[in-house]
Amino acid sequence: MWAARGARDTRRPPSPSSSLHSATFSNRRPTRTPTPRPPSRVVPSSPPRTAAELPRKSTSNDKHHNRVNMQRDEASVSSDKERQEKYGDENGISNLQLEDLIQMIQNTEKNIMLLNQARLQALEHVETVLKEKEDLQRKLKILETRLSETDARLKLSAEGQFGTEINDSLPVLELDDIKEENMLLKDDIQFLKTMLIEVAETENSIFTLEKERALLDASLRELEPRFIDAQADMLKSGPRQYDAWWEKVENLGDLLETATNKVENAAMVLGRNHDLEDKVDKLEASLAEANISKFSCYFVDLLQEKIKSVEERFQVCNHEMHSQIELYENSIAEFHDILSKLVEETEKRSLEHSASSMPSELWSRISLLIDGWLLEKRISYNDANTLREMVRKRDSCLREAYLSCRGMKDREIVDNFLKITLPGTSSGLHIIHIAAEMAPVAKVGGLADVISGLGKALQKKGHLVEIILPKYDCMQNDQVNNLKVLDVVVQSYFEGNLFNNKIWTGTVEGLPVYFIEPQHPAKFFWRAQYYGEHDDFKRFAYFSRAALELLYQSQKKIDIIHCHDWQTAFVAPLYWEAYANLGFNSARICFTCHNFEYQGAAPAQDLACCGLDVQQLDREDRMRDNSHGRINVVKGAIVYSNIVTTVSPTYALEVRSEGGRGLQDSLKLHSRKFVGILNGIDTDTWNPSTDRHLKVQYNANDLQGKAANKAALRKQLNLSSTNASQPLREFEGIADHFQNNNNIRLLLKYDDSLSHWIYAASDMFIVPSMFEPCGLTQMIAMRYGSVPIVRKTGGLNDSVFDFDDETIPKELRNGFTFVHPDEKALSGAMERAFNYYNRKPEVWKQLVQKDMRIDFSWASSASQYEDIYQRAVARARAAA
Ligand SMILES: Nc1ncnc2c1ncn2[C@@H]1O[C@H](COP(=O)(O)OP(=O)(O)O)[C@@H](O)[C@H]1O
Numbered sequence: 091m092w093a094a095r096g097a098r099d100t101r102r103p104p105s106p107s108s109s110l111h112s113a114t115f116s117n118r119r120p121t122r123t124p125t126p127r128p129p130s131r132v133v134p135s136s137p138p139r140t141a142a143e144l145p146r147k148s149t150s151n152d153k154h155h156n157r158v159n160m161q162r163d164e165a166s167v168s169s170d171k172e173r174q175e176k177y178g179d180e181n182g183i184s185n186l187q188l189e190d191l192i193q194m195i196q197n198t199e200k201n202i203m204l205l206n207q208a209r210l211q212a213l214e215h216v217e218t219v220l221k222e223k224e225d226l227q228r229k230l231k232i233l234e235t236r237l238s239e240t241d242a243r244l245k246l247s248a249e250g251q252f253g254t255e256i257n258d259s260l261p262v263l264e265l266d267d268i269k270e271e272n273m274l275l276k277d278d279i280q281f282l283k284t285m286l287i288e289v290a291e292t293e294n295s296i297f298t299l300e301k302e303r304a305l306l307d308a309s310l311r312e313l314e315p316r317f318i319d320a321q322a323d324m325l326k327s328g329p330r331q332y333d334a335w336w337e338k339v340e341n342l343g344d345l346l347e348t349a350t351n352k353v354e355n356a357a358m359v360l361g362r363n364h365d366l367e368d369k370v371d372k373l374e375a376s377l378a379e380a381n382i383s384k385f386s387c388y389f390v391d392l393l394q395e396k397i398k399s400v401e402e403r404f405q406v407c408n409h410e411m412h413s414q415i416e417l418y419e420n421s422i423a424e425f426h427d428i429l430s431k432l433v434e435e436t437e438k439r440s441l442e443h444s445a446s447s448m449p450s451e452l453w454s455r456i457s458l459l460i461d462g463w464l465l466e467k468r469i470s471y472n473d474a475n476t477l478r479e480m481v482r483k484r485d486s487c488l489r490e491a492y493l494s495c496r497g498m499k500d501r502e503i504v505d506n507f508l509k510i511t512l513p514g515t516s517s518g519l520h521i522i523h524i525a526a527e528m529a530p531v532a533k534v535g536g537l538a539d540v541i542s543g544l545g546k547a548l549q550k551k552g553h554l555v556e557i558i559l560p561k562y563d564c565m566q567n568d569q570v571n572n573l574k575v576l577d578v579v580v581q582s583y584f585e586g587n588l589f590n591n592k593i594w595t596g597t598v599e600g601l602p603v604y605f606i607e608p609q610h611p612a613k614f615f616w617r618a619q620y621y622g623e624h625d626d627f628k629r630f631a632y633f634s635r636a637a638l639e640l641l642y643q644s645q646k647k648i649d650i651i652h653c654h655d656w657q658t659a660f661v662a663p664l665y666w667e668a669y670a671n672l673g674f675n676s677a678r679i680c681f682t683c684h685n686f687e688y689q690g691a692a693p694a695q696d697l698a699c700c701g702l703d704v705q706q707l708d709r710e711d712r713m714r715d716n717s718h719g720r721i722n723v724v725k726g727a728i729v730y731s732n733i734v735t736t737v738s739p740t741y742a743l744e745v746r747s748e749g750g751r752g753l754q755d756s757l758k759l760h761s762r763k764f765v766g767i768l769n770g771i772d773t774d775t776w777n778p779s780t781d782r783h784l785k786v787q788y789n790a791n792d793l794q795g796k797a798a799n800k801a802a803l804r805k806q807l808n809l810s811s812t813n814a815s816q817p818l819r820e821f822e823g824i825a826d827h828f829q830n831n832n833n834i835r836l837l838l839k840y841d842d843s844l845s846h847w848i849y850a851a852s853d854m855f856i857v858p859s860m861f862e863p864c865g866l867t868q869m870i871a872m873r874y875g876s877v878p879i880v881r882k883t884g885g886l887n888d889s890v891f892d893f894d895d896e897t898i899p900k901e902l903r904n905g906f907t908f909v910h911p912d913e914k915a916l917s918g919a920m921e922r923a924f925n926y927y928n929r930k931p932e933v934w935k936q937l938v939q940k941d942m943r944i945d946f947s948w949a950s951s952a953s954q955y956e957d958i959y960q961r962a963v964a965r966a967r968a969a970a
Contacts, residue, residue, distance in 0.1 A: 093852040093876065223286050230282060237276060274394060281401060288408055448489050450549055454602035455572060456492050457481045457554065458595040460507075461602075461644050465578045465593070468504055471645040476511040478646070482518040482554040518552045519649040519959055522677075524637045526620065526630065526657040528557055529775070530842070531598045532565040534620050536769070536866045537654060537684050540737070542599045543772040547952030549601060558637040560629075561594050561605035563616045570596035570603070580643055582636040583701045584610065591636050606636045626657075627692045631700040634660035638669055648677040650959045655683060656690030659727035660700055663713065666730050668701055678962040680955075681727040682735045685863050686751045689715075690723030697721050716752045728756050732962045734764045735955075737864035738885030742766025749861060749884075767955060768888050769864040770948030776849075776870045778942070783846035788875075790942035793935070796850060796875050803851035807835045849874035854923055858908075858916050862886045868905070872941035877934075878905035879919050889946070893937065894922060904941050 457478065464474040480488040487510040495503045523545060527538035541557060549555045559565075567573060573596035581588040594605035608614050614629040623629060634653070638661060641648060653661040662679045669675070694708040707713040708721055712729055715722035728734050734757075736742050741749065742765065746757050757764055778796075779789040785802040788795025804810075810832030819834050828834040837844070849855070855871035857880040864885030868878040880886040890905040891898045906923045908915035926934045 093848045093855050093871070227283070227286060234276070282397070282404070448484075448493075450600040451571065451597055452492065453481055453484065454597040454600055456488065457556065457602045458572075458597070459503075461604075461646070462576050462578075462595065463504055465576060465580070465644050469508065473508055473511050474645070475647050477507060478520065478554060480511075482520070482552065484552075518554060519956075519963065520554045520556075520647065521548055521650040521652060521959065522556050522558065522641060522646075522648055523652045523654070524558045524634065524658045524661055525654045526560065526633075528559055528598060528603065529772070530566060531569040531603070532559060532562055532620060533842070536737075536864065539772060539775075539866055540682075540684065540769055541654070542601065543770055543775075543948045544952055544955065545601045546599055546772065546774075547770070547948035548956065551952060551956060553956070555601060557598070557601055557603045558640065559603060559605050560615045560633050561592070561607035562620060564618050564620065565605075570598055570605075572596050573605075575607075579609075580606075580636065580640050582608075582632075582639040584632050584635065585699050591640070593640060604637075604640060606633060606640065608632060608636060627690060627696055628699055630657040630690075631660050631696075634658050635664060635700040637661065638664055642669055642672065642674045649963050650680055651677045652680040652682065653727065653731075654681075655685065656688050656723045656727075659690060659723040660702070662727040662730035663702055663707060664700060667703065667706065678732040678959070678966055679730065680733040680735065680959065680962070681731040682737065683724055683727075683745075684737050686724070686736070686745050686749060686753060689725065689751065689753065691715050691718065691720045692723075694719075694721045716755060722753070725753055725756050728753065728760050728764075732763065732966075733958050734760060735958070736764075736766050738768045738888045739766040740887040741861075741863045741884040744861070744884060765954075765958065767951050768885055769866060769869075770951040771866055771869045771873065771946045773873070773947040776846075776873050778850055778874045781846050781850065783843045784850045785847070788850075790875070790939045793875060793938065796938075799847060799850040800853070803847055807837075809833060809835065849876055852876040853927060854879055854920075856916075856920070857881070857886060858911075859883055859886065860911055865889070869946040872904060872944055873946060875938040875942045877923060877937055877941060879916075879923055880905060880907055881911060881916075882907045882909050893926070904937070904944060 460469070460474050460477045460481070463469045464471065469477075477488065488507070491506050491510050495506060498506065523541055525537065525541045526532075527534055528541040528545075529538035530542075532538065545555045545557060573594060576593045576595060578593060579590045580593055581590055583589075590609040592607040592609065594607060596603055596605070610632065612625065612628070614625075614632055617623050634657075637658070641651070651661060651665065653659060659681060662681055665674075665677070665679055694704050694714070697707060697713065698704050704721075707726065713721045713723070713726035715725065736745060745751075746754050746761070748754070750757055778784065779787050781787060784795070784799055786795035786798040788799075828836050849870050852871070852874075853876060855868060855876040855878050857865060857868050857878060859865065859881055860883070862881075862884040865880075868880055868886055868890055871878050878886075878890045880890045882890075886907075890907055891902045892907045893903045893905065895903065895907075906919040908919040926937070
């Protein structure tokens with residue numbers, strides 16, 4: 091499958107067909123990172139000897155339990171390893187200690203589960219005992235009936251109605267004795283009944299206990315994820331915390347062991363109840379025997395004795411049960427206490443942890459806070475600068491002050507910040523980008539990618555980077571974090587009047603951004619589109635002036651103001667002609683032209699709208715266009731900037747001749763400050779192994795997902811699926827014609843998500859541009875394993891090297907190129923690519939993998955920008 095980018099012949103506003111065309115699809119779901127699972131729980135088939143499972147305290151010889159422990163240990167060890175790989179051993183705690191600690195925590199947690207299991211099983215036993223008690227009651231009833239029968243018979247026999255046999259064998263005196271004994275027996279049985287009621291009460295209290303245990307269980311489940319976090323935190327804790335945690339975990343272990351023993355004792359007591367039941371059985375049997383042997387005195391004695399012993403045993407058991415339950419209740423309360431302390435500590439630790447690795451997003455918020463306070467005149471210029479310096483240095487005091495501000499009133503926060511202002515120095519620069527686009531909040535094309543990509547890379551290098559954009563009505567507000575309007579109005583000059591501007595702030599991709607919303611009747615940025623308005627010149631002249639006014643009023647001590655393309659090229663002459671005289675002159679101006687096709691030429695008098703002096707600037711050596719009697723804003727930026735760049739070394743050469751579109755002489759004149767730096771791509775945004783827009787994520791080592799994306803896109807675009815390697819072609823004029831074609835689709839729309847998918851689905855990416863200042867698409871394509879076929883021009887020439895060109899080092903060869911801007915040359919390059927694709931799939935695969943591994947990140951390009959910024963700043967300081 092192929093994606094082709096239209097030959098470049100127009101720039102802003104981009105033609106809707108300017109980029110990606112292709113097709114494919116798959117209905118496979120993306121592979122997802124497995125959700126972390128809770129630690130496995132082992133439920134033993136009998137009440138566990140949990141002490142054996144407590145670390146370093148094992149006493150059990152039970153084979154089954156040993157096996158269970160071994161499985162658990164293996165699980166703990168492997169998860170420990172994973173954690174160690176993830177977090178490393180930053181604080182010098184020995185691996186062994188950490189392993190022990192983690193293993194201990196995991197075992198402890200599992201033991202809690204096991205303890206609960208044991209409790210459940212103990213309860214099951216209690217239920218059994220309850221049933222057995224009922225049996226016992228039934229049997230006692232029978233016993234009672236039989237006794238009363240015996241009583242009746244004895245009565246009859248005493249009255250002489252019972253036959254001679256009895257009268258012969260039992261004298262009357264003996265019968266009286268038996269009667270009395272039977273009465274005693276009855277009392278005993280009554281007593282036994284009372285005891286059984288007591289047992290029932292004990293059971294009730296066990297059920298109450300069980301309820302409490304269930305609550306505890308629920309809170310345990312809630313605590314489980316925090317507990318896991320705490321384990322991770324512990325890996326990062328210093329030795330002191332490690333010791334404290336260790337001690338707590340050991341206490342917990344001891345407590346659990348005690349509780350376990352108690353449960354074991356309870357189980358023993360229940361066992362004794364079984365014995366008791368056996369004895370009652372025997373009693374019953376003996377009674378039957380006594381009945382058969384017709385009330386032998388000896389038997390009744392025996393019976394009485396047995397009942398007495400039953401009663402005694404019952405009392406002992408009951409007492410034991412009560413004390414066990416009491417102990418168990420106490421240990422649960424203790425356990426609860428330790429658990430709450432553990433939670434408290436975990437929360438404290440996680441707060442400390444987040445403080446040590448505060449993301450750039452938060453630093454950006456602090457930076458915006460400081461600027462807001464300065465504009466609102468709540469802090470002085472000096473304090474603001476000191477605080478900014480601290481932001482730049484990622485100062486830990488400032489971080490602490492910010493983190494401790496939660497819930498404070500505004501005034502208190504300001505005071506808090508002012509308290510920690512200390513003088514400091516830094517080699518980092520304060521860089522402001524003023525631009526018309528920024529990805530992903532306001533993106534039309536590559537300029538937007540550059541602003542966020544370069545900004546992030548410079549921020550990573552320790553510079554304080556801020557962006558100023560127009561507040562477009564059509565921008566993606568959902569891509570801005572913390573978007574809010576400042577309680578301040580910045581006035582700026584336009585066409586002889588001052589106009590209010592609302593200032594919005596927010597972070598985009600972790601960078602602090604200002605959005606200017608002009609309160610001008612022309613509603614400059616309420617046009618439902620970024621470019622293409624009849625008054626574009628005025629719209630962006632207004633914006634450039636307002637952006638400088640914002641910087642001026644916020645009294646920032648800026649090192650670099652970086653403006654981009656003709657829309658913000660006004661900044662360079664405005665800064666030096668209108669603001670430097672006011673003392674706002676610490677910054678050096680850098681101008682990047684992303685495309686010399688667009689130069690912002692207009693009738694000379696139009697320049698006056700933003701306060702520039704037309705008389706002064708409409709001169710050959712300043713802003714007058716080289717070929718027409720107009721003024722040219724890009725020329726003005728070339729003349730007035732300290733640094734001028736364009737987006738690739740080859741394009742920098744091209745624009746010194748024809749490619750300069752009339753500005754070649756100016757560029758030659760200012761060639762000492764002019765340089766071409768190849769753009770990078772934002773490798774976080776463009777990453778096939780994490781890209782959420784794809785059907786299936788993949789990487790250079792596992793290309794299966796790429797094929798799945800291709801199949802998915804083909805299906806989505808309703809293309810034939812009979813031949814998966816069928817190519818697509820393009821061109822607007824034949825879009826309708828292609829609509830019913832099985833192998834071709836022409837897509838004429840801007841769709842960011844689809845663009846990601848197309849990069850992933852395509853095998854080849856054709857960029858046959860007539861000219862291409864840099865081009866990002868060929869680099870993004872390579873990152874997604876789509877081999878570029880490009881014309882050797884501009885940045886394409888600096889990033890794509892022909893696979894068959896033996897004059898180029900082999901390791902650099904990554905695509906297919908052609909020079910002549912005609913169909914024959916393009917077909918030749920495509921044929922060569924197809925040859926490899928169809929006939930040498932292994933070679934092709936290696937090429938795809940190699941392309942995916944090329945580093946197109948901003949890192950090296952940002953270093954070049956950093957270098958030229960620093961040199962310009964150093965020159966300025968030396969001159970001062
Ligand atoms: N139709 C489109 N839908 C979504 N994104 C697009 C589209 N066309 C181009 N893009 C994106 O715009 C950027 C183009 O950058 P670049 O190659 O420098 O071209 P340009 O300078 O014309 O903007 C890339 O991020 C590309 O993915």
